[in-house]
Amino acid sequence: xxxxxxxxxxxxxxxxxxxxxxxxxxxxxxxxxxxxxxxxxxxxxxxxxxxxxxxxxxxxxxxxxxxxxxxxxxxxxxxxxxxxxxxxxxxxxxxxxxxxxxxxxxxxxxxxxxxxxxxxxxxxxxxxxxxxxxxxxxxxxxxxxxxxxxxxxxxxxxxxxxxxxxxxxxxxxxxxxxxxxxxxxxxxxxxxxxxxxxxxxxxxxxxxxxxxxxxxxxxxxxxxxxxxxxxxxxxxxxxxxxxxxxxxxxxxxxxxxxxxxxxxxxxxxxxxxxxxxxxxxxxxxxxxxxxxxxxxxxxxxxxxxxxxxxxxxxxxxxxxxxxxxxxxxxxxxxxxxxxxxxxxxxxxxxxxxxxxxxxxxxxxxxxxxxxxxxxxxxxxxxxxxxxxxxxxxxxxxxxxxxxxxxxxxxxxxxxxxxxxxxxxxx
Amino acid sequence: xxxxxxxxxxxxxxxxxxxxxxxxxxxxxxxxxxxxxxxxxxxxxxxxxxxxxxxxxxxxxxxxxxxxxxxxxxxxxxxxxxxxxxxxxxxxxxxxxxxxxxxxxxxxxxxxxxxxxxxxxxxxxxxxxxxxxxxxxxxxxxxxxxxxxxxxxxxxxxxxxxxxxxxxxxxxxxxxxxxxxxxxxxxxxxxxxxxxxxxxxxxxxxxxxxxxxxxxxxxxxxxxxxxxxxxxxxxxxxxxxxxxxxxxxxxxxxxxxxxxxxxxxxxxxxxxxxxxxxxxxxxxxxxxxxxxxxxxxxxxxxxxxxxxxxxxxxxxxxxxxxxxxxxxxxxxxxxxxxxxxxxxxxxxxxxxxxxxxxxxxxxxxxxxxxxxxxxxxxxxxxxxxxxxxxxxxxxxxxxxxxxxxxxxxxxxxxxxxxxxxxxxxxxxxxxxxxxxxxxxxxxxxxxxxxxxxxxxxxxxxxxxxxxxxxxxxxxxxxxxxxxxxxxxxxxxxxxxxxxxxxxxxxxxxxxxxxxxxxxxxxxxxxxxxxxxxxxxxxxxxxxxxxxxxxxxx
Ligand code: SF4
Ligand code: SF4
Ligand code: SF4
Numbered sequence: 001x002x003x004x005x006x007x008x009x010x011x012x013x014x015x016x017x018x019x020x021x022x023x024x025x026x027x028x029x030x031x032x033x034x035x036x037x038x039x040x041x042x043x044x045x046x047x048x049x050x051x052x053x054x055x056x057x058x059x060x061x062x063x064x065x066x067x068x069x070x071x072x073x074x075x076x077x078x079x080x081x082x083x084x085x086x087x088x089x090x091x092x093x094x095x096x097x098x099x100x101x102x103x104x105x106x107x108x109x110x111x112x113x114x115x116x117x118x119x120x121x122x123x124x125x126x127x128x129x130x131x132x133x134x135x136x137x138x139x140x141x142x143x144x145x146x147x148x149x150x151x152x153x154x155x156x157x158x159x160x161x162x163x164x165x166x167x168x169x170x171x172x173x174x175x176x177x178x179x180x181x182x183x184x185x186x187x188x189x190x191x192x193x194x195x196x197x198x199x200x201x202x203x204x205x206x207x208x209x210x211x212x213x214x215x216x217x218x219x220x221x222x223x224x225x226x227x228x229x230x231x232x233x234x235x236x237x238x239x240x241x242x243x244x245x246x247x248x249x250x251x252x253x254x255x256x257x258x259x260x261x262x263x264x265x266x267x268x269x270x271x272x273x274x275x276x277x278x279x280x281x282x283x284x285x286x287x288x289x290x291x292x293x294x295x296x297x298x299x300x301x302x303x304x305x306x307x308x309x310x311x312x313x314x315x316x317x318x319x320x321x322x323x324x325x326x327x328x329x330x331x332x333x334x335x336x337x338x339x340x341x342x343x344x345x346x347x348x349x350x351x352x353x354x355x356x357x358x359x360x361x362x363x364x365x366x367x368x369x370x371x372x373x374x375x376x377x378x379x380x381x382x383x384x385x386x387x388x389x390x391x392x393x394x395x396x397x398x399x400x401x402x403x404x405x406x407x408x409x410x411x412x413x414x415x416x417x418x419x420x421x422x423x424x425x426x
Numbered sequence: 427x428x429x430x431x432x433x434x435x436x437x438x439x440x441x442x443x444x445x446x447x448x449x450x451x452x453x454x455x456x457x458x459x460x461x462x463x464x465x466x467x468x469x470x471x472x473x474x475x476x477x478x479x480x481x482x483x484x485x486x487x488x489x490x491x492x493x494x495x496x497x498x499x500x501x502x503x504x505x506x507x508x509x510x511x512x513x514x515x516x517x518x519x520x521x522x523x524x525x526x527x528x529x530x531x532x533x534x535x536x537x538x539x540x541x542x543x544x545x546x547x548x549x550x551x552x553x554x555x556x557x558x559x560x561x562x563x564x565x566x567x568x569x570x571x572x573x574x575x576x577x578x579x580x581x582x583x584x585x586x587x588x589x590x591x592x593x594x595x596x597x598x599x600x601x602x603x604x605x606x607x608x609x610x611x612x613x614x615x616x617x618x619x620x621x622x623x624x625x626x627x628x629x630x631x632x633x634x635x636x637x638x639x640x641x642x643x644x645x646x647x648x649x650x651x652x653x654x655x656x657x658x659x660x661x662x663x664x665x666x667x668x669x670x671x672x673x674x675x676x677x678x679x680x681x682x683x684x685x686x687x688x689x690x691x692x693x694x695x696x697x698x699x700x701x702x703x704x705x706x707x708x709x710x711x712x713x714x715x716x717x718x719x720x721x722x723x724x725x726x727x728x729x730x731x732x733x734x735x736x737x738x739x740x741x742x743x744x745x746x747x748x749x750x751x752x753x754x755x756x757x758x759x760x761x762x763x764x765x766x767x768x769x770x771x772x773x774x775x776x777x778x779x780x781x782x783x784x785x786x787x788x789x790x791x792x793x794x795x796x797x798x799x800x801x802x803x804x805x806x807x808x809x810x811x812x813x814x815x816x817x818x819x820x821x822x823x824x825x826x827x828x829x830x831x832x833x834x835x836x837x838x839x840x841x842x843x844x845x846x847x848x849x850x851x852x853x854x855x856x857x858x859x860x861x862x863x864x865x866x867x868x869x870x871x872x873x874x875x876x877x878x879x880x881x882x883x884x885x886x887x888x889x890x891x892x893x894x895x896x897x898x899x900x901x902x903x904x905x906x907x908x909x910x911x912x913x914x915x916x917x918x919x920x921x922x923x924x925x926x927x928x929x930x931x932x933x934x935x936x937x938x939x940x941x942x943x944x945x946x947x948x949x950x951x952x953x954x955x956x957x958x959x960x961x962x963x964x965x966x967x968x969x970x971x972x973x974x975x976x977x978x979x
Binding site: 106110113114115116117118120121122147150151152154155158159170172174175176180181184187339340341363365366367368369371372373374375376379399401402404405 | 665
């Protein structure tokens with residue numbers, strides 16, 4: 001994430017003595033970055049991805065500018081209801097990424113650990129907690145999260161709600177894919193609607209919600225179409241665009257902005273040149289800060305990332321006419337819910353759709369679910385003819401890096417793909 | 427017949443029993459994770475790996491899991507793939523206990539009953555179901571509670587042995603309370619299951635339930651004398667509760683972490699003993715020795731050095747020696763004691779009482795008593811400077827921070843975990859990487875130019891960072907300063923954890939490291955007292971305790 005990192009030091013420093021000032025600096029730094037995205041975008045990116053960088057930065061800035069209009073959410077919280085209630089997403093995982101990109105993460109992680117949080121908690125959660133504890137992050141209107149995919153949600157958001165003294169709503173997503181479970185979740189989402197109405201004093205309009213869930217469905221369909229089209233194309237990529245997309249496809253799903261993004265993708269792919277080098281499909285988060293991964297995959301004609309698992313939610317087969325059931329369906333049938341085999345099968349399908357030559361399974365330190373499944377994944381991907389590299393690291397905390405190792409492993413993997421023959425043209 | 431193993435208190439044990447299962451809680455601690463590491467990532471929680479290990483060793487044939495956490499879900503996925511079990515089932519427990527959840531739980535019970543019934547070829551035996559409910563009894567005497575993440579059997583036994591009061595295991599699966607009320611007299615399977623689901627969900631919630639407010643009663647019991655808060659390495663749930671318990675509990679609290687292997691119990695034992703000393707005061711019992719010549723000795727048997735202090739009847743230091751421990755703790759202690767005696771011109775009989783401390787303390791049979799280094803360090807530091815409130819001890823293998831009250835008693839303490847970072851060993855390894863000696867290194871870094879930050883805390887990663895800094899031709903002083911900063915921030919974090927306050931004293935071998943002391947002072951924003959006898963602190967405290975044992979009136 002090419003955010004000027006010098007000011008991160010000061011953010012970190014001021015946090016201890018003057019959190020308000022640190023927050024102001026963070027906001028100013030990010031605003032400056034946003035201006036740069038607007039007037040001096042990275043011309044190597046396709047227009048859609050340039051737009052995405054701005055969209056993401058706008059989304060990140062809103063909680064700093066108008067925290068009282070924002071809800072802290074976990075990344076998989078269905079946001080259509082929040083949008084209808086006029087609340088913007090204040091997303092924990094994305095904030096941690098940006099704080100880390102601003103190089104302010106060290107002191108924040110330390111803060112959380114000093115408070116007693118285990119060293120092994122996922123750094124996306126730990127950074128956010130530390131920042132909240134230090135007073136760097138402003139108080140939201142409310143907090144909404146789902147139990148989907150990881151335990152850390154339950155722990156972090158419960159703690160944050162106590163700390164800020166704001167209302168908390170939890171969506172419990174059971175493991176199995178059954179219609180009873182969809183009903184159970186839909187019931188909770190109806191309660192969420194009532195909760196949001198009470199918190200904001202704004203009525204959620206049923207028709208407009210249907211339209212919005214319709215937008216969500218269309219967005220996912222178009223994204224799927226794009227992923228198939230990109231299989232035979234060369235699209236220059238950095239490390240953050242696929243990651244941004246993983247975030248926005250969740251937290252902005254249902255907004256016209258996100259639909260605009262996928263529309264732009266569909267347009268850009270038409271004029272993209274034929275495939276060059278290797279296509280790498282990425283499972284789980286991307287350590288955007290890693291020089292080693294950057295060197296290997298950023299704007300390289302030899303190998304590019306062609307998609308990140310996080311940007312896929314579920315098959316776009318839900319019915320917007322029943323918006324609560326539709327959103328519940330998305331959670332219960334989310335590719336990351338349930339037995340890990342679902343996740344692996346979806347990964348294989350999506351990797352193939354995007355014309356992947358190889359797959360990286362990123363074992364983000366502290367993500368038990370991802371680490372736990374790594375070896376099963378390797379077996380199954382490779383059985384389907386997709387070489388898979390298990391890469392250990394951390395998406396956010398530089399001290400879990402091991403750059404030398406990353407460079408060697410990733411380098412060797414790419415060499416291995418090269419030796420396995422020319423590019424697969426589809 | 428195979429046992430059916432379960433791991434969670436939400437498991438419908440009574441239902442399974444009624445279907446002919448012989449249920450037992452799976453809670454062993456293996457020697458190591460050789461088999462588990464072959465099929466899973468080493469960063470799963472220790473319990474998860476213990477389950478994998480025991481299944482792969484063929485010790486378990488039937489297993490019912492609950493989707494407690496990410497680790498257990500992964501363990502299920504891995505085991506399902508391994509095909510090692512005759513019966514494996516994952517219950518999808520919801521995280522809330524509302525009406526809706528109760529209905530969904532009934533579904534789960536039916537589904538599990540059907541699956542196990544088919545596997546076993548057995549039908550639900552309603553009489554056996556009723557018989558399976560055993561009321562849970564609990565005494566009313568003073569007790570110590572183990573809270574937090576589940577505790578392995580062997581560790582629990584060790585804890586029970588070490589504590590001066592009965593120990594209740596209130597962790598995870600162990601505070602299962604189904605069976606407080608017997609099942610209703612009439613009713614068919616469906617209505618029984620409805621009642622049963624309610625009973626399962628009505629238990630004291632654990633940390634994975636969305637609403638877990640009831641848990642406070644665990645640490646507010648009037649007969650509670652102390653809390654041992656246990657966490658499992660790579661488990662995140664319980665550190666969150668610990669944050670709260672730390673602030674709210676009114677009784678002494680000790681936090682320990684285990685990785686569910688039998689190793690590392692040595693270090694835990696030291697801390698458990700120190701805690702027991704804090705709660706009970708059984709070491710004060712033996713104050714009935716007769717005064718002879720009026721000399722008292724303390725031996726501190728550490729992993730690198732063995733120190734001996736001899737005091738006279740007025741509590742003045744007669745002599746203090748420091749010798750390398752060498753091959754065995756007992757032999758090392760013997761040598762150090764002889765050296766000290768000859769130095770002081772004394773004989774063994776002249777010593778009226780002797781107390782041993784340190785890692786090797788229990789291996790030495792010379793002494794009259796052994797006391798942990800925590801308590802001894804505190805006592806010694808208080809002797810050297812009664813104004814001291816926080817002792818920072820960085821030794822060769824571990825580091826610890828001890829908070830004292832105004833009488834020199836231990837209020838709180840932490841020890842650094844198994845990891846080398848933040849100990850003398852870390853610096854030693856880095857000195858080796860830089861091809862210099864520890865001694866030289868302790869003078870380097872005082873004058874640095876570039877403020878380098880070593881971001882890795884892990885020794886292996888830090889080493890490769892240092893190698894690349896050397897390759898970049900960075901000045902040795904700058905690198906050493908960076909390393910000192912890393913150790914200092916690790917140490918400062920420990921200081922924070924115990925709520926350290928001035929005045930600070932630094933003891934242990936690393937206190938001689940001038941440049942590190944300076945960096946740590948900067949990090950803490952306070953001066954560190956380094957006494958010339960700093961290294962003898964533990965032995966000194968032990969000698970003082972020896973003095974207590976003798977009736978000097
Ligand atoms: S990286 Fe893993 S542990 Fe961290 S927030 Fe994401 S899913 Fe949870
Ligand atoms: S923590 Fe709770 S849900 Fe998890 S195994 Fe223990 S009792 Fe069961
Ligand atoms: S110790 Fe923690 S991570 Fe391990 S099984 Fe129990 S709750 Fe899960």
